Amino acid sequence: MSSGIDEIKRITGARSLILVGFSGGGAIAANLAAARQDVLALITVAGNIDLDAWAKAHGFPAFKDRVNPAEQGDRLRVLPQIHFAGYRDSVIPLNISESFLKRIAPVRGRLVIKDEAHQCCWPMKWPTYLRELGDELPWGDAMSRKE
Structure with a gap:
């Protein structure tokens, strides 16, 4: 995934990025954000970002071969x-x-709670929810920079 991001940056000329992940992609985005130096912010949408808590909530055994984003505190703590x-x-x-x-x-983190289920209708609604936050975004003008 990280090399794919590098290729997209090369093609587009971007120097930095904001990662967004939905569902299991939330864990991927969070772990990539923890590993990279070019991430300005992290957005998850119904993201599985604490694998231990998720496994426990569903009665599954703990993941032994996965990196849990919730254990990346030192790297993610400072990321908006x-x-x-x-x-x-x-x-x-x-x-x-x-x-x-x-x-x-x-x-600089924020939890936004909406009256949504998992399957419907996050993909269509989350950009609107993000825009509604306006000045309350935890990263200031990072979204408007052309990087």
């Missing part, structure tokens, strides 16, 4: 981030995002 979670999401319950934020204690 927004996590969207849904009250009606039974796949990635609200407590997954809450657990992640409690574990990493971000300096």
Whole structure:
């Protein structure tokens, strides 16, 4: 994934990026953000960002061969981030995002809770929810920079 990002940056001429991940892609985006130096911010949408809490919530054994984003606190703590979670999401319950934020204690992080389920209708709605935050974004003008 990281080499794919490098290639996209090369093609577009971008110097930095904001990573967005939905569902299991939230874990991928968070782990990439922890590993890279060019990430300005992290956004997750119904993201599985605490694998331990998710496995426990669903009665599954703990993941032994996966990097849990919630254990990347030292790297992610300083990164501006927004996590969207849904009250009606039974796949990635609200407590997954809450657990992640409690574990990493971000300096500039925000949890946005909406009345959404997992399958409908995050892909269409999250950009609108992000725009609605306006001045409340935890990264200031990072979204408007042309990098």
